[in-house]
Amino acid sequence: METIYLDNNATTKVDPEVLEAMLPFFKEEYGNPSSMHLKGGEVAASLRQARLSLAALIGCEPHEIVYTSCGTESDNAAIWSALRTQPDKKHLVTSKVEHSAIINNAAFLRRLGYRVTEVGVDRLGRLDMEELTRSLTPDTALVTILWANNETGVLFPVEEIGALCRERGITFHTDAVQAVGKIPIDLKNLKIDMLALSGHKLHAPKGIGALYVRHGLKFAPFMIGGHQENGRRGGTENVPYIVGLGKAAELALARLPEENGRVRAMRDRLEEGLLRIPSTMVNGDREFRLPNTTNISFEYVEGESILFHLSHAGICASSGSACTSGSLEPSHVLRAMGVPFTAAHGSIRLSLAITNTEAEIDKALGIFPGVIKKLRDLSPFWKDGAPALDNALLTCDTSCQVCN
Amino acid sequence: MWEYTDRVMDHFENPRNVGVVSRIDGEGQVGSLSCGDALRLTIQVDKDRDVIEDAKFQTFGCASAIASSSALTEMIKGKTVDQALNITNQDIADFLGGLPREKMHCSVMGQEALEAAVANYRGLPPRAVQGDVVCHCFGVTEQEIEKVIRANRLTSVEEITQFTKAGGGCGKCLPELEAILDRVLHKKPSNGSGNAEKAPPKMTALKRIKLIEEVISDEIAPALMRDGGDIELVDVDGNEVVVALKGACSSCPASKRTLADFVTDRLRALVDPNIVVRESRS
Numbered sequence: 239m240e241t242i243y244l245d246n247n248a249t250t251k252v253d254p255e256v257l258e259a260m261l262p263f264f265k266e267e268y269g270n271p272s273s274m275h276l277k278g279g280e281v282a283a284s285l286r287q288a289r290l291s292l293a294a295l296i297g298c299e300p301h302e303i304v305y306t307s308c309g310t311e312s313d314n315a316a317i318w319s320a321l322r323t324q325p326d327k328k329h330l331v332t333s334k335v336e337h338s339a340i341i342n343n344a345a346f347l348r349r350l351g352y353r354v355t356e357v358g359v360d361r362l363g364r365l366d367m368e369e370l371t372r373s374l375t376p377d378t379a380l381v382t383i384l385w386a387n388n389e390t391g392v393l394f395p396v397e398e399i400g401a402l403c404r405e406r407g408i409t410f411h412t413d414a415v416q417a418v419g420k421i422p423i424d425l426k427n428l429k430i431d432m433l434a435l436s437g438h439k440l441h442a443p444k445g446i447g448a449l450y451v452r453h454g455l456k457f458a459p460f461m462i463g464g465h466q467e468n469g470r471r472g473g474t475e476n477v478p479y480i481v482g483l484g485k486a487a488e489l490a491l492a493r494l495p496e497e498n499g500r501v502r503a504m505r506d507r508l509e510e511g512l513l514r515i516p517s518t519m520v521n522g523d524r525e526f527r528l529p530n531t532t533n534i535s536f537e538y539v540e541g542e543s544i545l546f547h548l549s550h551a552g553i554c555a556s557s558g559s560a561c562t563s564g565s566l567e568p569s570h571v572l573r574a575m576g577v578p579f580t581a582a583h584g585s586i587r588l589s590l591a592i593t594n595t596e597a598e599i600d601k602a603l604g605i606f607p608g609v610i611k612k613l614r615d616l617s618p619f620w621k622d623g624a625p626a627l628d629n630a631l632l633t634c635d636t637s638c639q640v641c642n
Numbered sequence: 643m644w645e646y647t648d649r650v651m652d653h654f655e656n657p658r659n660v661g662v663v664s665r666i667d668g669e670g671q672v673g674s675l676s677c678g679d680a681l682r683l684t685i686q687v688d689k690d691r692d693v694i695e696d697a698k699f700q701t702f703g704c705a706s707a708i709a710s711s712s713a714l715t716e717m718i719k720g721k722t723v724d725q726a727l728n729i730t731n732q733d734i735a736d737f738l739g740g741l742p743r744e745k746m747h748c749s750v751m752g753q754e755a756l757e758a759a760v761a762n763y764r765g766l767p768p769r770a771v772q773g774d775v776v777c778h779c780f781g782v783t784e785q786e787i788e789k790v791i792r793a794n795r796l797t798s799v800e801e802i803t804q805f806t807k808a809g810g811g812c813g814k815c816l817p818e819l820e821a822i823l824d825r826v827l828h829k830k831p832s833n834g835s836g837n838a839e840k841a842p843p844k845m846t847a848l849k850r851i852k853l854i855e856e857v858i859s860d861e862i863a864p865a866l867m868r869d870g871g872d873i874e875l876v877d878v879d880g881n882e883v884v885v886a887l888k889g890a891c892s893s894c895p896a897s898k899r900t901l902a903d904f905v906t907d908r909l910r911a912l913v914d915p916n917i918v919v920r921e922s923r924s
């Protein structure tokens with residue numbers, strides 16, 4: 239059975255050209271780039287080239303890039319640098335819909351005595367800019383706000399947020415792990431101080447990330463050690479992976495038009511087709527969104543069940559349902575948006591990439607209706623092709639916080 | 643990815659006995675759409691022999707919820723009503739070759755639906771919410787929790803969540819779950835029922851205050867801190883212990899009652915069954 243991989247926000251397939259570019263560094267080009275001999279020299283030259291490619295993708299200077307082990311490390315490094323370089327400031331601003339890399343740091347900081355503001359979003363997942371503006375104080379050390387949401391693809395106005403922060407002299411970090419490679423990014427024209435990205439979301443391997451640190455910004459390293467990365471991240475460089483990320487960046491830059499053309503068209507066609515299934519809705523702002531992502535709720539059926547049936551038919555996707563999150567509550571992103579629980583439990587995220595084909599979309603569109611019907615036929619809330627809500631099971635009989 | 647057995651996947655992919663029986667003699671409904679899983683079980687009973695002739699289900703939920711429902715209907719068909727009632731949630735899980743621990747609540751849901759359907763068949767009123775609701779996120783009562791702890795020999799709060807979902811939402815009831823668990827495991831009397839067999843050991847007033855202090859700082863405070871709360875001992879006056887409750891939980895009246903209960907329970911169990919806890923109004 240052929241796999242139709244529609245989970246590219248979770249991770250992407252390593253591009254064959256990326257792998258090809260990496261291989262010599264597992265073989266003959268094994269030198270340490272710091273070494274003062276020819277083995278080191280040839281590797282150092284390749285690192286320089288990789289850095290140039292990544293800088294070109296995000297519109298910054300090569301020396302503004304610090305390589306890390308993943309997006310999560312980049313987020314950690316940004317947060318802790320901002321706090322350590324401004325030890326008098328005890329306030330952090332973030333949003334309610336961040337990735338766990340940010341959310342769990344914020345929770346930890348709260349326990350350490352920091353004040354944390356989590357700015358909310360509206361029903362379409364758009365950031366409450368008024369609340370954000372109100373929350374900024376002279377005590378604010380850092381604003382860390384996601385660029386593109388990993389679950390819904392909704393984009394936040396980082397240009398505006400950057401301007402607000404810069405006016406007030408507040409450091410602004412953005413988790414752009416889902417944005418880099420999918421939309422044009424030109425940091426030299428933005429007021430962003432730090433930006434996190436991760437290789438495995440743009441067809442490089444897992445285990446390589448980078449943090450953009452604006453020239454002139456005070457920085458305290460998260461990984462304390464050697465002089466690598468200009469003293470901003472200790473540890474001998476992960477040469478093959480940095481080279482792989484460089485190649486992936488080069489490819490991503492060249493493919494941005496395709497991502498925003500062909501991929502967007504496939505996503506839109508998939509979404510339109512799925513919306514023809516009754517009692518179905520899109521979660522998130524369809525206007526201001528990544529070109530590759532859609533988050534769709536199929537009401538009265540549960541996400542994990544959908545995923546297993548899809549997987550059985552060869553389709554890989556993900557869900558914001560409680561059962562798949564490992565917790566017992568559905569996705570914090572959908573809850574922050576106020577998506578009703580009845581819809582959140584049946585939410586499916588489909589995230590495309592240039593590796594997908596039109597034929598795959600056709601095939602997926604053929605598979606989905608049967609899967610949803612099969613589950614609705616089992617559901618106590620569905621009868622004869624329509625919701626059957628005359629049913630005691632709709633909400634529970636306690637003062638349940640889930641329903642309210 | 644969950645590790646489901648082939649039998650779970652088989653019952654999920656090819657569910658048996660879907661729908662509603664042609665003559666409903668008993669019906670049980672548990673769960674809800676908003677909680678993320680819901681099961682409606684209907685049974686048809688040969689009344690002369692008290693045998694379940696047919697059983698059908700409708701389920702909204704994850705793969706293991708659907709498989710557990712399907713398994714349940716297969717297990718009870720042909721059994722007498724009494725035999726069926728002997729089926730435990732563990733039997734349902736065993737029938738499927740086991741369920742991931744995090745999914746055991748699906749088997750509990752099946753067992754509860756069966757109980758409800760039989761009660762309905764026997765003309766008993768639908769099982770009202772018995773006892774106090776402990777977990778308000780998922781509407782789980784003290785009685786249900788105690789029963790599941792005993793039936794499955796649970797030993798940790800984490801397991802209670804895996805089996806009943808209680809504590810899996812906001813987490814405010816975790817201290818209370820811990821108290822219930824302690825009570826069941828140590829067979830301690832429940833809140834307020836006093837302790838007739840074991841007279842409290844005689845203590846000097848100073849020793850007693852010291853012990854109260856210790857229990858609060860070593861036992862109670864850490865449990866509350868896990869949920870972002872805290873407690874401070876304000877005063878001890880005879881049997882009255884005055885405390886200040888603080889932190890994440892202190893603004894919510896429902897959780898306050900829960901917290902006070904938890905504190906009372908621990909102090910009664912570890913210091914003196916006659917202790918009364920009062921909250922200071924500072």
Ligand SMILES: Cc1ncc(COP(=O)(O)O)c(C=O)c1O
Nearest residue numbers: 308309310337339388415416436
């Ligand atoms: C928005 C966002 N931030 C951070 C991360 C973490 O990246 P990594 O897996 O490289 O640590 C992810 C990926 O899961 C993400 O989607």
